[in-house]
Amino acid sequence: VPKVSDEHLTARREQILEGARRAFAKHGYESATVARLEEEIGLSRGAIFHYFPDKWSLFFELAVRDQTRWNTLIIERGIDDLARTIYAENPDWLGVYLELARHIRTHPELAEQLEQRMTEEELPSGKARLRELQEEGALRDDVPLDKLAEFVNVVLNGIVAQYASGTELDVESVLKLVHEGLDPRAK
Amino acid sequence: VPKVSDEHLTARREQILEGARRAFAKHGYESATVARLEEEIGLSRGAIFHYFPDKWSLFFELAVRDQTRWNTLIIERGIDDLARTIYAENPDWLGVYLELARHIRTHPELAEQLEQRMTEEELPSGKARLRELQEEGALRDDVPLDKLAEFVNVVLNGIVAQYASGTELDVESVLKLVHEGLDPRAK
Amino acid sequence: VPKVSDEHLTARREQILEGARRAFAKHGYESATVARLEEEIGLSRGAIFHYFPDKWSLFFELAVRDQTRWNTLIIERGIDDLARTIYAENPDWLGVYLELARHIRTHPELAEQLEQRMTEEELPSGKARLRELQEEGALRDDVPLDKLAEFVNVVLNGIVAQYASGTELDVESVLKLVHEGLDPRAK
Amino acid sequence: VPKVSDEHLTARREQILEGARRAFAKHGYESATVARLEEEIGLSRGAIFHYFPDKWSLFFELAVRDQTRWNTLIIERGIDDLARTIYAENPDWLGVYLELARHIRTHPELAEQLEQRMTEEELPSGKARLRELQEEGALRDDVPLDKLAEFVNVVLNGIVAQYASGTELDVESVLKLVHEGLDPRAK
DNA sequence: ACTGGCGGGACGTCCCGTTGAT
DNA sequence: ATCAACGGGACGTCCCGCCAGT
Numbered sequence: 185v186p187k188v189s190d191e192h193l194t195a196r197r198e199q200i201l202e203g204a205r206r207a208f209a210k211h212g213y214e215s216a217t218v219a220r221l222e223e224e225i226g227l228s229r230g231a232i233f234h235y236f237p238d239k240w241s242l243f244f245e246l247a248v249r250d251q252t253r254w255n256t257l258i259i260e261r262g263i264d265d266l267a268r269t270i271y272a273e274n275p276d277w278l279g280v281y282l283e284l285a286r287h288i289r290t291h292p293e294l295a296e297q298l299e300q301r302m303t304e305e306e307l308p309s310g311k312a313r314l315r316e317l318q319e320e321g322a323l324r325d326d327v328p329l330d331k332l333a334e335f336v337n338v339v340l341n342g343i344v345a346q347y348a349s350g351t352e353l354d355v356e357s358v359l360k361l362v363h364e365g366l367d368p369r370a371k
Numbered sequence: 372v373p374k375v376s377d378e379h380l381t382a383r384r385e386q387i388l389e390g391a392r393r394a395f396a397k398h399g400y401e402s403a404t405v406a407r408l409e410e411e412i413g414l415s416r417g418a419i420f421h422y423f424p425d426k427w428s429l430f431f432e433l434a435v436r437d438q439t440r441w442n443t444l445i446i447e448r449g450i451d452d453l454a455r456t457i458y459a460e461n462p463d464w465l466g467v468y469l470e471l472a473r474h475i476r477t478h479p480e481l482a483e484q485l486e487q488r489m490t491e492e493e494l495p496s497g498k499a500r501l502r503e504l505q506e507e508g509a510l511r512d513d514v515p516l517d518k519l520a521e522f523v524n525v526v527l528n529g530i531v532a533q534y535a536s537g538t539e540l541d542v543e544s545v546l547k548l549v550h551e552g553l554d555p556r557a558k
Numbered sequence: 559v560p561k562v563s564d565e566h567l568t569a570r571r572e573q574i575l576e577g578a579r580r581a582f583a584k585h586g587y588e589s590a591t592v593a594r595l596e597e598e599i600g601l602s603r604g605a606i607f608h609y610f611p612d613k614w615s616l617f618f619e620l621a622v623r624d625q626t627r628w629n630t631l632i633i634e635r636g637i638d639d640l641a642r643t644i645y646a647e648n649p650d651w652l653g654v655y656l657e658l659a660r661h662i663r664t665h666p667e668l669a670e671q672l673e674q675r676m677t678e679e680e681l682p683s684g685k686a687r688l689r690e691l692q693e694e695g696a697l698r699d700d701v702p703l704d705k706l707a708e709f710v711n712v713v714l715n716g717i718v719a720q721y722a723s724g725t726e727l728d729v730e731s732v733l734k735l736v737h738e739g740l741d742p743r744a745k
Numbered sequence: 746v747p748k749v750s751d752e753h754l755t756a757r758r759e760q761i762l763e764g765a766r767r768a769f770a771k772h773g774y775e776s777a778t779v780a781r782l783e784e785e786i787g788l789s790r791g792a793i794f795h796y797f798p799d800k801w802s803l804f805f806e807l808a809v810r811d812q813t814r815w816n817t818l819i820i821e822r823g824i825d826d827l828a829r830t831i832y833a834e835n836p837d838w839l840g841v842y843l844e845l846a847r848h849i850r851t852h853p854e855l856a857e858q859l860e861q862r863m864t865e866e867e868l869p870s871g872k873a874r875l876r877e878l879q880e881e882g883a884l885r886d887d888v889p890l891d892k893l894a895e896f897v898n899v900v901l902n903g904i905v906a907q908y909a910s911g912t913e914l915d916v917e918s919v920l921k922l923v924h925e926g927l928d929p930r931a932k
Numbered sequence: 933a934c935t936g937g938c939g940g941g942a943c944g945t946c947c948c949g950t951t952g953a954t
Numbered sequence: 955a956t957c958a959a960c961g962g963g964a965c966g967t968c969c970c971g972c973c974a975g976t
Contacts, residue, residue, distance in 0.1 A: 217946080283473075337529075338526060354521060357514070357522070358525055375976090380937090417969090418939075562953070589851065603946090604960045605959070650847070709919050724846060728892060731896070732892075735888065788935095789936065791934050791936070792934050794972080
């Protein structure tokens with residue numbers, strides 16, 4: 185028997201998640217102590233741990249959200265829009281986000297946890313989107329699709345890493361160079 | 372008058388540094404506790420902190436070494452060799468290395484510390500190398516050098532990030548696509 | 559909205575303070591390790607440092623309390639009562655208390671910290687009391703008040719130091735001599 | 746078979762002791778780390794611990810020296826000279842010296858260690874000197890000698906404590922008051 | 933005689949998450 | 955639902971003294 189409305193509950197969850205994102209961005213995962221989370225969120229430990237079992241779950245939820253959002257974006261809007269969206273992100277948060285991979289490697293049990301969450305979201309493959317583009321003639325076909333996808337991933341990761349390291353970036357010119365390497369019509 | 376030979380001393384430093392690199396790679400910076408450093412290095416706290424003032428100095432030294440090595444490499448051997456070298460690196464370590472940027476952002480005093488250390492090493496700019504390539508005709512000249520450098524950085528960072536995230540990579544095909552975007556003769 | 563009563567909170571503070579006083583008296587400041595504080599207080603580190611930011615604050619609070627108590631005492635009841643009160647103190651604690659001066663000298667920032675705290679307590683000067691006594695004719699007026707105050711301070715400090723060093727003392731006879739003087743020819 | 750002359754040996758001991766005294770005065774006993782002792786003394790740990798078994802022995806030796814020096818002084822030159830000598834001492838060192846009593850109380854085994862050392866020095870009693878003064882008529886005889894001695898000790902300890910606390914002092918006027926007395930009605 | 937590499941222990945601090953109270 | 959008192963563990967740092975080496 186919930187005492188408050190579902191809207192209130194989800195609103196609280198959002199409040200907590202957004203505060204947590206700010207705190208993580210500002211201090212990094214390990215230095216975002218629960219005290220600092222409290223401060224940024226505006227709720228006490230008790231409330232926070234009432235909605236999330238522990239600190240890691242907060243970070244994990246945020247990471248999963250990014251992942252699904254970006255995944256959706258590349259499928260529905262293409263590489264360029266994703267790149268621009270990433271660049272619109274808080275670079276501090278991107279820096280923290282990069283730690284996800286390390287945490288997963290360090291704690292192998294997280295891998296399956298992530299796997300499970302991502303399949304729950306039922307995300308179609310980004311590669312299918314690439315195949316479409318290739319068939320439309322917007323993508324060169326003298327290179328296997330796998331390699332093209334790999335290249336795209338490298339560039340996107342590069343944008344994340346570069347921007348996260350604090351260096352300003354001219355995304356458009358990077359994207360132009362990517363297209364000229366990929367798109368036969370771009371010459 | 373040191374009581375042991377200089378060889379011994381530098382050997383110890385290397386032993387500590389290499390052990391620390393393994394420990395950082397295995398656990399990440401924060402989770403590489405001093406106890407784990409001891410274990411991986413094979414020396415006691417006393418010994419370790421006799422050679423380095425604190426844990427951060429260990430990480431910092433390793434990061435500076437990478438930076439100078441990579442810097443030298445791109446100048447003397449070019450982008451491809453650097454990309455291959457990075458890919459030959461321990462991906463776990465690369466993951467930790469990515470945190471450097473975040474630490475610097477979180478602790479601004481580290482920025483100048485790094486700056487100072489890097490200028491001490493007196494490294495010539497990698498951009499000069501790019502200009503040479505452009506003059507040799509190996510690099511397109513219809514795009515400003517700055518943009519080309521930015522693109523190269525993105526790709527290199529991308530390789531770091533991608534590989535650090537645990538995904539295997541066909542570096543050669545990525546490099547091929549990079550060249551086709553950059554090198555007018557490659558078409 | 560506190561979850562326990564204010565009485566409980568202040569009681570806890572007192573419990574911690576009194577336990578700390580015992581621990582300091584028993585072992586001295588530096589040797590009163592946090593483990594020993596826990597033992598003497600009967601609460602965990604977590605609890606103790608929930609009420610006080612660090613170990614020094616505990617000592618500092620105790621010292622300030624003594625200082626204000628003694629200051630009040632000399633003003634309201636006079637030198638003799640203060641001397642007797644000091645003598646009723648735990649000599650071990652007095653020993654630790656003497657270290658305060660050294661800590662202040664070693665860490666100059668503590669001086670202003672103490673200054674600030676003492677002015678917050680708004681204590682009237684003990685010297686004013688001496689002036690009253692002088693006007694009442696209970697104090698010789700052929701010697702400047704400053705010198706008399708200095709002498710009184712020396713004697714009081716002497717009682718602290720003497721008693722803290724473990725030597726029993728006949729305070730009354732000391733006080734008598736203070737009042738009368740030593741040298742028969744001075745009469 | 747000593748390799749160096751006895752002069753050299755005792756000179757080294759003195760060098761170590763004086764450096765240690767400075768270090769203790771500057772930092773206090775616990776904060777005078779061995780590293781700081783090395784710095785102030787100008788010798789390495791090895792040398793220091795070659796002459797003294799541990800850090801405490803250094804402090805203890807210094808304290809014993811003071812004690813015997815002051816003891817001799819009061820017997821041979823009287824209270825006033827002792828008071829002036831104490832006042833000529835480094836107040837920082839006096840502050841550290843005050844810790845002796847606490848250490849002895851905290852570590853009872855030190856009591857007998859000190860006892861033994863002091864009797865080795867074969868010091869005649871200071872009280873005998875007081876008796877002489879009394880017989881000469883320089884000391885009132887309407888108060889038991891014990892009480893007079895106690896008072897003197899309190900004043901001397903007071904000078905130590907007062908000066909050690911960093912407060913400047915007019916020793917002469919204090920001594921004058923000691924000699925004369927406080928209360929005009931007592932004349 | 934003197935150096936300093938090194939072991940290993942203990943310290944104060946901080947931090948996460950539980951729990952009982954409101 | 956929310957709070958904050960509290961436990962208890964682990965962290966990085968520092969420090970003393972031993973002893974192998976010169």
